[in-house]
Every structure is written in structure tokens, then in C-alpha cells.
Amino acid sequence: MAHxxxxxxxxxxxxLLITAALIVLSLFxxxxxxxxxxxxxxxxxxxxxxxxxxxxxxxxxxxTLLAAGxxxxxxxxxxxxxxxxxxxxxxxxxxxxISLIDLPFAVSPVIxxxxxxxxxxxxxxxxxxxxxxxxxxxxxxxxxxAANESFGGLFEGxxxxxxxxxIVFATPAIIIAxxxxxxxxxxxxxxxxxxxQGNDQEEAAVTLGAGGWQIFRRVTLPNIxxxxxxxxxxxxxxxxxEFGAVSVVSGHIRGLTNTLPLHIxxxxxxxxxxxxxxxxxxxxLLALATxxxxxxxxxxxxxxxx
Amino acid sequence: xxxxxTYLSLIILIPLLALFLHAAGVGWQEWKALLCSPRVxxxxxxxxxxxxxxxxxxxxxxMLVTWVLVRYSFPGKSLLDSMVDLxxxxxxxxxxxTLTTIYGKTGWVGSRLAGTAQWVQDTWHPSGWCGELIxxxxxxxxxxxxxxxxxxxxxxxxxxxxxxLQPVMEDLGHDIEEAAATLGAGRWTVFWRVILPLLVxxxxxxFTLAFARAIGEYGSVMFIAASQPMKTETLPLLIVFKLxxxxxxxxxxxxxxxxxxxxxxLLIINLLQRRLDWQNR
Numbered sequence: 001m002a003h004x005x006x007x008x009x010x011x012x013x014x015x016l017l018i019t020a021a022l023i024v025l026s027l028f029x030x031x032x033x034x035x036x037x038x039x040x041x042x043x044x045x046x047x048x049x050x051x052x053x054x055x056x057x058x059x060x061x062x063x064t065l066l067a068a069g070x071x072x073x074x075x076x077x078x079x080x081x082x083x084x085x086x087x088x089x090x091x092x093x094x095x096x097x098i099s100l101i102d103l104p105f106a107v108s109p110v111i112x113x114x115x116x117x118x119x120x121x122x123x124x125x126x127x128x129x130x131x132x133x134x135x136x137x138x139x140x141x142x143x144x145x146a147a148n149e150s151f152g153g154l155f156e157g158x159x160x161x162x163x164x165x166x167i168v169f170a171t172p173a174i175i176i177a178x179x180x181x182x183x184x185x186x187x188x189x190x191x192x193x194x195x196x197q198g199n200d201q202e203e204a205a206v207t208l209g210a211g212g213w214q215i216f217r218r219v220t221l222p223n224i225x226x227x228x229x230x231x232x233x234x235x236x237x238x239x240x241x242e243f244g245a246v247s248v249v250s251g252h253i254r255g256l257t258n259t260l261p262l263h264i265x266x267x268x269x270x271x272x273x274x275x276x277x278x279x280x281x282x283x284x285l286l287a288l289a290t291x292x293x294x295x296x297x298x299x300x301x302x303x304x305x306x
Numbered sequence: 307x308x309x310x311x312t313y314l315s316l317i318i319l320i321p322l323l324a325l326f327l328h329a330a331g332v333g334w335q336e337w338k339a340l341l342c343s344p345r346v347x348x349x350x351x352x353x354x355x356x357x358x359x360x361x362x363x364x365x366x367x368x369m370l371v372t373w374v375l376v377r378y379s380f381p382g383k384s385l386l387d388s389m390v391d392l393x394x395x396x397x398x399x400x401x402x403x404t405l406t407t408i409y410g411k412t413g414w415v416g417s418r419l420a421g422t423a424q425w426v427q428d429t430w431h432p433s434g435w436c437g438e439l440i441x442x443x444x445x446x447x448x449x450x451x452x453x454x455x456x457x458x459x460x461x462x463x464x465x466x467x468x469x470x471l472q473p474v475m476e477d478l479g480h481d482i483e484e485a486a487a488t489l490g491a492g493r494w495t496v497f498w499r500v501i502l503p504l505l506v507x508x509x510x511x512x513f514t515l516a517f518a519r520a521i522g523e524y525g526s527v528m529f530i531a532a533s534q535p536m537k538t539e540t541l542p543l544l545i546v547f548k549l550x551x552x553x554x555x556x557x558x559x560x561x562x563x564x565x566x567x568x569x570x571x572l573l574i575i576n577l578l579q580r581r582l583d584w585q586n587r
Contacts (some may be wrong), residue, residue, distance in 0.1 A: 009493055014378055021374035024367050028461065029392050031414070032404040039407060074313075082310045097310075099576060103318055106572040108522025109398075110542040111561045114549065115321035118328050123570050125324060164453075180317055234394075240395025244524035248546060261399035261525070268403045268529065277407075280400040287395035294395075295388045 029297025036284045040277035050277035051267075052282070059256070060263035061282070063174065067246075067259060068239035072180040076232055084220075087194040088202065098191065104183045107242025112180045116249050122165040130218040131165045139163050169251030174259060177245040182235045189231035190224055197223055226301035230294065241283055322565070329562035332555045340559055345535055346544065353540040356452060357520035360459035361467075361513045367460075368467025368512060369505075375468075376475045391563030392470050393461050398525025405458050405528045409448035416447025448536060454530035461521055470512035474505060474582070511578040518571040522564070 009017070040048055051057060086098055092269050104112065118124050120131070131141075139162035146155040201223070205215045221228075228306040243261040258266065260279060267276035329337075340346060362505040374380075375387055393401065423443035426432065432440050440453065448454040478501065483543040486496045524542040533547065541564055548557040 008377070013493075017370065018374050018378055018380055024371060025389060028367075028464065029389050032401065032461070033392065033396070033407060035404050035408050035414070036400060039404075070556065078310065078313050082314070085310050097314075099572070100314060100318065102576075103322070106518060106522075106565075106568040107322075108524065108542050108545075108561075108564060108568070110522070110524045110545050111325070111565060113326045114545065114557060114561050117549065118324045118554070118558060119321060121554070136427045139434075176317075180321070183317055237395050239452055241395075243397060243399040243402075244542070248549065261397050264399050264403060265529075268406075273403075273407070276403055280403065283397045283400050287392065287397070287400075290395045291388050291391055294391065295384070306482070 033284060033288075036277055036280050039273065040281045042277075043274045047274050048278045048281075051272075051278040055259075057263060057275075057279055060258045060260045060279070063171065063258065064240050064260040066171070067175050067178040068236055070175045071182050071239045072232060072236050074179055075182050075235055076109065076186050076228075079188075079190055079231060079235075080228070082187045083176070083190035083194050083224075084216075086191060088199060096195040101184050101187050101191075104181055109181060109242065110248055113177050113245035113248025115180075116173050117168055118171065118178055126167075128164070129165055131167070132163070135162050135165055168249055170257060173249035174246050174257060177249045178239050181242050181245050182239045185235035185238065186228065186231035189227050189234070193224055194220075208213075220227055226297050230297045230301070233290055233293055233297070237286060240286055325558055325565070326562050328555070328558040332559055336555075337559050340556055341563060345539070346560065348536045349539050349541050349544045352452065352455070353521050353539070353542075356456050356459055356540070357517050359440055360456055360463055360520050361516040362459050364463045364467045364516045365509055365513050367464065368471055369509070372468050372471040372475055376472060390464050393464050398462065398523070399529075401461060402458065402526035402529030405461060405526060406449050406454070409457055409530070409585040411445065411447040411449065413447060416449065420444050420447045448531045449530055450534070452538060453528050455538060455540065458526040458530050459520040459523060463520050466519065467509065467512030469514065470582070471505060471508045474508040478504060502560055507578065507582050511575065511582055514571060514575050514578060518568060518575065522568065 008014070082097075082101060086094055120126055120128075122128075126134075138160065142155050142159035142162050145151075146159040148155075165214070201219050202215050205219045210218070241261060242259075243265070244257055247262055247265070250259070250262055262285060264276050264279045264283075267273075267279065371390065375383065375390075407413050409419070411417060411420050420443060423440050427437075427440050429445055431437075439453075442451045443453070448457060482500055483496050486500045491499070521540075522542060523540075524546070527540055528543060528546075531540065531543060533539050534544045539547070541560065545557050545560050545564075548554075548560065
């Protein structure tokens, strides 16, 4: 007991510090979270339900799901292959590559959107007209395919887009910008994990005659599965919630290029506060689910974010 | 290998290069004139000042919260521990409208601030920039004022200090504290002379991470600042403004300058983190 007293604080000090921390956390973190739900339900369930089921909200939800649905798998694929590359091989420029992967974390979301306007915007390298000229052969091909009676329907949308390929202020830019900002998440989780595991198990598998894909699926993947899930989870949360980058490239066309966060902005600026908060509850619930799963994964894998 | 490099180049490197080339196409004189224009200078001062202030407050908050989470046990601790990451998980647009509502004039906190500011105004009649600030608080609460931006930046930067400090504090052995205690040091002396010096590298790393995040923040700041030029306009807000005016070159120059600062910060963070890993080993 004596040594405990010497290396810990007296009871009142402990109580004081815990209370202070609780006040900071609840006023600063829990109050906003609580406010989202309180504001959303202030005008009753009917308004809440109506604001979630109106057309603009539904199309915003769809676009958000689409953007995350493309960005997350792409970045997962990249994350695994990049982590594999930098942890299983030694080559020149490896350290540079690792820091380049982190780059999007240092870029302001606004700039992450701006770079795409610089490329595909009217004054950029590849404006719509130039892109149309490049894609003209493909467009003709798609138009021919669309004219086909049996499977033409599948190509109609593609043909229409290729004939007038818009990227900025349209869906493609939203997807690309989302991919940019969520780029590092999976790789970032996997690199330290795979580094700490070393190559021993993979080398053992090689001596036993396993092929590359077999090694990945049967040896590496089981070792990294929790870390991988963790990265995918964070990547998805950011993809669905991204605001700045998407806002810059979207052009805010209602029902067409509004993701859920952008839809919330529009509603809030139109003084439809209850509707804005109703849509916010979806994203707040996503955040809570992310945190809960994250805690679960941390417990399962015994690892800790640093 | 091929896929990794190609994808990295397509998604990250070529776009950033495009931005820098676009900015480089603008003449040096114009570049200098833009960066030295009063509006850009005001935005720069506001962005860096408030980001530093928010990161500093987060160092204090983060210290307190990490200490309590690592050293003590109390009911609901693991729940609080996971809530620390809320600002990472909550989309910035949601944070923005929520903070604007809470800290705005009719909000739970904002109404009290407005009341207090009214009382201060009635009692002391402050003048100058201080009077202006108090007057803005009486009218809008913390919304549309630098105070609101500061609150938003503190919110979004909160997890960084805690999450950098936590592993370091957990690894801190009791032996050095015991040694200090046997030598007759009181608790306060032990904290000040033994524990704190060991935490300084982690605190600096956490500060830099929070700072780097804060200078680029857009979503939450946009709502609470309402972007008044010279008053509540941060650099990201200014870039968007230039873009909406179709002044692409101005936007590119501002973005390229900001990126340069961010890259330097990233470099510093990497060096700090390497030092931290070495200390933890």
C-alpha cells in the first residue's frame, strides 16, 4: 500500500482530475453528438422521416454509397498491394514510397478537390471538349453497342456519357475526389502490421512449395485480416463523410451531384435545420457504428492505434 | 509493383503536379502580389494563429484526458476511451452544423455566451477590436466569429494529442516514479520533473498533427465562420472563394503555397514520429 501511495495521487486529486476529464469530454464531444439527435427530432418523427425519404435525400444517399462503393474497394486493393510491396521487398526509394502514401493526409480537403478542377476543369489539362475528342472512338463503339436490341440497354448510359464526357461538376469527379482523400487509410494500417510480422511464415510456405497467390490467401491474409478490416472501416467512414474535396468538385447540383454531406449543407443553408439534422443522424450513426466496430476489432486483434 | 506505382501516380502524384505546374505558370511578381495582399495576409494570420491556439488547448485537454484514461479506473472508462475518436469518425459537415447550432446565439452554449457578452458590454462598454468582438458575440454567440472557428478547430484536432500520448504514457514504467518517491520527491515534483519531460516528444508530435489538420480544415469551419473577408476567412475558405470567382490561378497559387507548408509539416511529423518510436522501443 505504501508504494502505491507514493506513486499515485491522493483521492481528492484523483476525483478532481476524473471529473475535469469527464466535463471536457461530455461538453466537448458528447454534447454535439447528443445535439444532432435532439435537433433532428425537434419537430417530431414525421418531419424526420419525411426529410429522409424525399427524393433529393435519397439520391444523395445513393451517390454517397456509390462514391464509397468505388473508392473503398479501389483503395483496399491498393492498400494491400502497396503494403505487400513495401514490407516484403527491399528496394531503392522504399522510404520515399512510404511517405508518398501518407501524402493525402497532409493535403487540405479543399486542395484535394482543387487538383481535379485543375486537370479536368475548363482551364485544365483535359477539359471536357478535349476528353470528348480522345474518347470519340470509344463513344462510337458504345453508341453502336447501345443500338443493339438484346443488350443495348446496358450501354445507353455509357454511350451518353462518352459522347459528352463530363468529369468535374459530375459524378466521376466526386468518386475520384473521394478516392484521393481516402487513399492512405488501408495501406497505413497494414504497413506497420505486416512489418512487425516479418517474412518468416511466407518463407516457410515457399519452402513447402506454395505459390504466390496461395501464400497470400492462406498465410498472409489470415495474419492481417483484423488490420485490413480496421483500415477498410476507417476508409469507408471517411469516404461517406467527406465534405471539402467533394464540395469543390461537385457543383452542388441538387438530386444529381449532391452527396449526403453536401445535401446537409444545402438544407442547413436553406434554414431547413430539422431536415439537415435528420440527414446528419445517418452520418452520426455511421460514426458511432464505426467507433463501436473499431473498439471491437481492437479487442479482437489486441492491437492499438498509435 | 506496377499497379502500386501506377495507381499512386494517377491518383496522387499527377494531380498534385498539375496543381504546382498551374501555380508555376503564374509569374513570380503576381505570386508575390497575391500572397502579400491584405486579404491573404489576414487569412494566413487567422488560420495559423487559431490553428496553433486550438492545438495548444488540445495539448492541455489531451494531457488531462490521457492521464485519467491511462492512470485511473472508473465506470464508463472504455466507453469514453472510444468516444475520443468521435471527431475522426464524425463527418465534418455534421460537426459544422452541430457546432454552429450549439454555439450560435440560440444554442445551448451560445445563448449563455451571448448573455454574458451582453452583460460585459453593458457594464464596461469595451471599445476597439475587443468591443467589436464582444458586440459580435452578443449578436451571434460564438458563431461567425474567430472564437467559433477556434472551437471547431479544437474539436477536430482533439483525438490527435490523446492518441499520440496514450501509448507513451502506458509504457511509462512505475519504477522511475518509485525511485523519485524514495528520494523524497512529492507527487507534483515527480510529475513536473520526471514524467512530463518524458512526455514532451509525444506532446510536440500531437500538437503538430493537430495543427497540420487544423490549417487545412474546411467542413466544420465553413459553417461556423460564414466566411467574412478579413474577419473570419481562413485559407481553405479563401481558396474556395477564389475558385467560385473562377480565379483559378489565384486558387492554384494559394493552394500550392499551403501545400508546401503542409509538406514541411509532414516532414517534421515523420521525423518526430521516428524519434518517438525510438523512445518507445
